[in-house]
Each structure stands twice: as C-alpha cells, then as structure tokens.
Amino acid sequence: MAVSGLILLFAVICAWVPGAIGTAAAAALPWTGLALAIVAVLALFLARRVLIVLLVPALAWTLAIFPSLPGPGSNPATDAAPVTVVSQNVRAHSGGAAASADDLASLGADVIALTELDADSLTAASAALAEEYPHSYAIGTVGVWSRFPIDDAVPLTLGLDWKRALRVSVQTPDADVAVYVLHAASVRPGQQHDRDMMLSGIAQAVADDEADSIIVVGDFNAASADPALGAVRSELDWVRPTDGTLGMTWPASLPLARIDHVFVRGLDVNSSTTRRAGNSDHLATVTSVSIRMPSAESVPEP
Structure with a gap:
C-alpha cells in the first residue's frame, strides 16, 4: 500500500x-x-x-x-441581464446536429456555439436554429448562432493551415461581448503539437483583445488540469462547474474527462453545468453570465 x-x-x-x-x-x-x-x-x-x-x-x-474543483455561482452586483451561452461538440458525420441544436435551444440559450461541424451538420443546425437565432457565423468546423446581433466576425487559424476557431462580437442588451469558439486539434500519442499551438494561439488572441467582456467556449481537447491550458488560464478565468461536479464532458455515455471548457473575462458567472444534447459523444456546457458593469462609484463624473 x-x-x-x-x-x-x-x-x-x-x-x-x-x-x-x-x-x-x-x-x-x-x-x-x-x-x-x-x-x-x-x-x-x-x-x-x-x-x-x-x-x-x-x-x-x-x-x-x-x-x-467546482465552485459557487456569483450574484452579480449590477442589474445586467443574464446571458446563457451553450457549447457542444456535435460529432461530425453523426447526423445529430439538428437534434443537438433543438435540445440546446430548448434550454433557453441566447448564444449557441457548435464545434466539429461538417457540411451536412452545418446545414442541419442552421435550418434548426434559423427562426430563433437569426444571427450566425460559421467557418471551418465551428459556428455560432445568436438571438442578438453579431458583428466583427473573424475566422481564426491559430497556427494551423485551416480554420478551427472564430471570434464574433455579440451585441447583448447591456454591452458587447467578444465570443470565441474553439475546436482544438485532436491529441494522439506523440501528436499534440497542433493542439498545444492552438491553445497558445487562443491565449495570445485574448491577450491582444481589447474587449471589456470576453467568453471563450468549445472543445479544447485538454483536461481541466492539463499544463497546456496554462497560458489560457493566465489570461482568462476558468469557469468552474456550479453544480457540485467536476463538469466532465467526454464521453457522453460515461464522462471521464472535462475537455470542453468555458473561460471568461469581465463577466460574472451565475451558473455553469453540463447537459446531454442530441446523440453527440460530448456533453454540452451551459453557462449563464452577466456583464460586469462598472459601479456608480467608479464612473467618473462628466
């Protein structure tokens, strides 16, 4: 022993x-x-x-x-309306993107981010979400749909020769929020350089981003304590599950690791949990955030 x-x-x-x-x-x-x-x-x-x-x-x-470890949600000190952001890897070629989209929309999400999209799943998800989420942007294997207007949509390669990430600005009722969606490269024995390069790249991207409020979601292909997440953790706050669990997301049938993450800056996290959606092999992350508005004392007089 x-x-x-x-x-x-x-x-x-x-x-x-x-x-x-x-x-x-x-x-x-x-x-x-x-x-x-x-x-x-x-x-x-x-x-x-x-x-x-x-x-x-x-x-x-x-x-x-x-x-x-899990943590408690916060009680925002402002009257900012909560915004629910959900994210899921829908598993390419599974035929379940539309079901995932419907399930995630039923949760009352304001912003839906999907990763590992192929051409067919992108078409299916777009059709399922078009009515409730009229604002969208997709590139490569990632896409985002929003109830609120989006602009400044930018594809991101993060060092690869094709696009597996994006950034958009979501115009919520209280303030603009920069939303990043990431589908990190897969990790295999002896092959994790691309994944590590993308994680370093997303950390540099948010470090250079001047937005007051940022949320990064997606499939990072890295467990919560992975040293490769160190650079991202140094720039953003890792969102802890607030449901008392470790928030494991993969595989969906018997979650053994949390490889789908949420990071924020300038946002209060009200709650964060996981949900099954569609027939994906990943659970979805469901996170409610509020804009961290400046207090009256901190606003300079005109």
Missing part, C-alpha cells in the same frame, strides 16, 4: 509536466484521487501506519486538482 501511494504520487506530479506526460496525467488526475482514496481505506483497516505515507500524495493531489 505504501508503494502504491508513492506510485500515485509520481502520477500526480506528472500532471505538472508540460507535454504528452502532463496531458495524460491530467486526464487521469480525478481517477488518481479515487485510487488514493481506495488505498487509504485499505490502510485504515489493514495498516494504519501507512496513512502517514499517504499524506504526501494526498496533499499533492489536492494541490493539483484544486484549480479544477
């Missing part, structure tokens, strides 16, 4: 290592904690002295998982 604890400690430490090792360890991090708990229970009944040894990996795991 002591040796198992030390092995698990090594696995936790690997979650801080950039590259393929950190990516794999971050994906396994929640389950490493479960393994530690099992070893601790066994030690409690069979060899209590081993519990002292297990304190070190338990502390390391707590530090590693802490930034990914």
Whole structure:
C-alpha cells in the first residue's frame, strides 16, 4: 500500500509536466484521487501506519486538482441581464446536429456555439436554429448562432493551415461581448503539437483583445488540469462547474474527462453545468453570465 501511494504520487506530479506526460496525467488526475482514496481505506483497516505515507500524495493531489474543483455561482452586483451561452461538440458525420441544436435551444440559450461541424451538420443546425437565432457565423468546423446581433466576425487559424476557431462580437442588451469558439486539434500519442499551438494561439488572441467582456467556449481537447491550458488560464478565468461536479464532458455515455471548457473575462458567472444534447459523444456546457458593469462609484463624473 505504501508503494502504491508513492506510485500515485509520481502520477500526480506528472500532471505538472508540460507535454504528452502532463496531458495524460491530467486526464487521469480525478481517477488518481479515487485510487488514493481506495488505498487509504485499505490502510485504515489493514495498516494504519501507512496513512502517514499517504499524506504526501494526498496533499499533492489536492494541490493539483484544486484549480479544477467546482465552485459557487456569483450574484452579480449590477442589474445586467443574464446571458446563457451553450457549447457542444456535435460529432461530425453523426447526423445529430439538428437534434443537438433543438435540445440546446430548448434550454433557453441566447448564444449557441457548435464545434466539429461538417457540411451536412452545418446545414442541419442552421435550418434548426434559423427562426430563433437569426444571427450566425460559421467557418471551418465551428459556428455560432445568436438571438442578438453579431458583428466583427473573424475566422481564426491559430497556427494551423485551416480554420478551427472564430471570434464574433455579440451585441447583448447591456454591452458587447467578444465570443470565441474553439475546436482544438485532436491529441494522439506523440501528436499534440497542433493542439498545444492552438491553445497558445487562443491565449495570445485574448491577450491582444481589447474587449471589456470576453467568453471563450468549445472543445479544447485538454483536461481541466492539463499544463497546456496554462497560458489560457493566465489570461482568462476558468469557469468552474456550479453544480457540485467536476463538469466532465467526454464521453457522453460515461464522462471521464472535462475537455470542453468555458473561460471568461469581465463577466460574472451565475451558473455553469453540463447537459446531454442530441446523440453527440460530448456533453454540452451551459453557462449563464452577466456583464460586469462598472459601479456608480467608479464612473467618473462628466
């Protein structure tokens, strides 16, 4: 049991290592904690002295998982109306884009972002959303539909030779919000350079963005504690699930990792959860935000 604890400690430490090792360890991090708990229970009944040894990996795991733990929603200090933004990877060639679009619209979403779109799923989703969401923009494998007007639509390559991300400005009733939709490159053993390059690219894009309010949603293909998300986390606030879970999104039938994320700047997060929609292999993220309006004391007199 002591040796198992030390092995698990090594696995936790690997979650801080950039590259393929950190990516794999971050994906396994929640389950490493479960393994530690099992070893601790066994030690409690069979060899209590081993519990002292297990304190070190338990502390390391707590530090590693802490930034990914659920949190409470906020109570906005202003009267800004909440805006619900939903996002889902609809799984290309699944034929379920229209069903996903209908399910997400039924949640009362104001902005719907879809990723992993192919030509047929884009057509199906657009037809399903056209009436309620008259404002839209799509490029490559990503698209966004909005109840509110959008402008300044820009496709983003983020280092690739084709487009898997976009930025639009959504004109909400209270203020404009810059909405980024990302479909990061897939990760395979020995092949994660493109994914890491896109995550660095989106971090640089938001760092250069002068918008007061920003939300970034989509499929990041990176678990919550993945070191590759470090640059994005340094520029934006990672939105914690507010439903008491770790917000895991993939695979939908038995979620094992949260690879679909939400990041914000200049916005208050009222709530954030996940929902099943259509027949995708990803759960959707459902996030309610409010514009962080300046308080009366901070507004200079004319």
